[in-house]
Amino acid sequence: MTLARAVDVTRRYGDKLALDGVSFSVEPGELVGLLGPNGAGKSTLVNLLTGIRRPTSGTVELFGGDPRLPHNRRHLGVTPQETGLPSSLRVGEVVDFVSAHYERPLPKAELLDRFGLSELVRRQTGGLSGGEKRRVAVALAFAGRPRIVFLDEPTTGLDVQARRFLWDGIRSFQADGGTVVLTSHYLEEIEALARRVVVIGGGRVLADDTVDAVRGLVAVRRVSLSLSNALPESLSNALPGRLSDALPEHPSGVLPDLAGVASVERDGDRLHLLTADADRLVRDLVAYEVPFTDLEVRPTSLEEAFLTITRDSVPAAA
Numbered sequence: 001m002t003l004a005r006a007v008d009v010t011r012r013y014g015d016k017l018a019l020d021g022v023s024f025s026v027e028p029g030e031l032v033g034l035l036g037p038n039g040a041g042k043s044t045l046v047n048l049l050t051g052i053r054r055p056t057s058g059t060v061e062l063f064g065g066d067p068r069l070p071h072n073r074r075h076l077g078v079t080p081q082e083t084g085l086p087s088s089l090r091v092g093e094v095v096d097f098v099s100a101h102y103e104r105p106l107p108k109a110e111l112l113d114r115f116g117l118s119e120l121v122r123r124q125t126g127g128l129s130g131g132e133k134r135r136v137a138v139a140l141a142f143a144g145r146p147r148i149v150f151l152d153e154p155t156t157g158l159d160v161q162a163r164r165f166l167w168d169g170i171r172s173f174q175a176d177g178g179t180v181v182l183t184s185h186y187l188e189e190i191e192a193l194a195r196r197v198v199v200i201g202g203g204r205v206l207a208d209d210t211v212d213a214v215r216g217l218v219a220v221r222r223v224s225l226s227l228s229n230a231l232p233e234s235l236s237n238a239l240p241g242r243l244s245d246a247l248p249e250h251p252s253g254v255l256p257d258l259a260g261v262a263s264v265e266r267d268g269d270r271l272h273l274l275t276a277d278a279d280r281l282v283r284d285l286v287a288y289e290v291p292f293t294d295l296e297v298r299p300t301s302l303e304e305a306f307l308t309i310t311r312d313s314v315p316a317a318a
């Protein structure tokens, strides 16, 4: 049985289209990473699938039913992006309080041990550090032995060791048959946990694939250069192509049709070429004796990489 599903879902906040025709499903035992830049729509998707908000159009299902109905949420665990803990209660008391809502909660000691929180059991939550609070908030999603958990940026604000502890807790839940959906800005984080990654950008699903495949997609570099003078005419004539199409009015003529260039932007005399293989592009520029100056190669942002690569297939958001 598909545990969570969104079918052609849109969600508006006033004029803002936060999700635009998103379809997505999660099968039992999966650990799925939702990856995307700020404002991409990740939290909105999580909030729809967990019944916190309703879609504007399209359908969402949790355990085959409406996520807003309590009986469909019995086997759900959630850690939203922001959580408040009652500051005067001790960690152990908060766990007791949350666990009391479930028929068959995890024993308190086991839950705390799984997430490396045993030493904090007698501490008031108000006195915990930000990272400690976050770890408690994430652990609470597992208190009721959920079948699926949604973790919205679970490791924000955590140091390396705390992050590792949390990853171990998430992994052991999945090893026991649990299903996890987590959001992150970082492919590295998703890579540490998940095999499947769904990339969200501008309210749409831009890619739904293995981490390896997505890593290949986002390894895009921006190669910037200025053209110092006109290309030799013989070269211009011999090598017309998509770059020349992109630069019809460039005074220096055309660049050769360099393989692997995903897009070309022009900014005055400066050209910005996006490519997955910057080394090869630079070698080609040299081999073609393109008269460039001020060459600069730098990584692109995730957003830039995806929006560039998918520009042709993704219509502009409304």
Ligand SMILES: Nc1ncnc2c1ncn2[C@@H]1O[C@H](COP(=O)(O)OP(=O)(O)OP(=O)(O)O)[C@@H](O)[C@H]1O
Pocket: 013, 014, 016, 017, 018, 036, 037, 038, 039, 040, 041, 042, 043, 044, 045, 081, 185
């Ligand atoms: N309650 C709201 N009212 C108005 N706009 C909202 C609301 N919630 C989200 N949005 C807008 O919807 C878009 C998607 O937001 P969402 O929080 O889902 O993105 P996100 O991918 O989770 O971002 P982040 O990584 O920054 O948390 C953003 O433009 C955001 O400003």
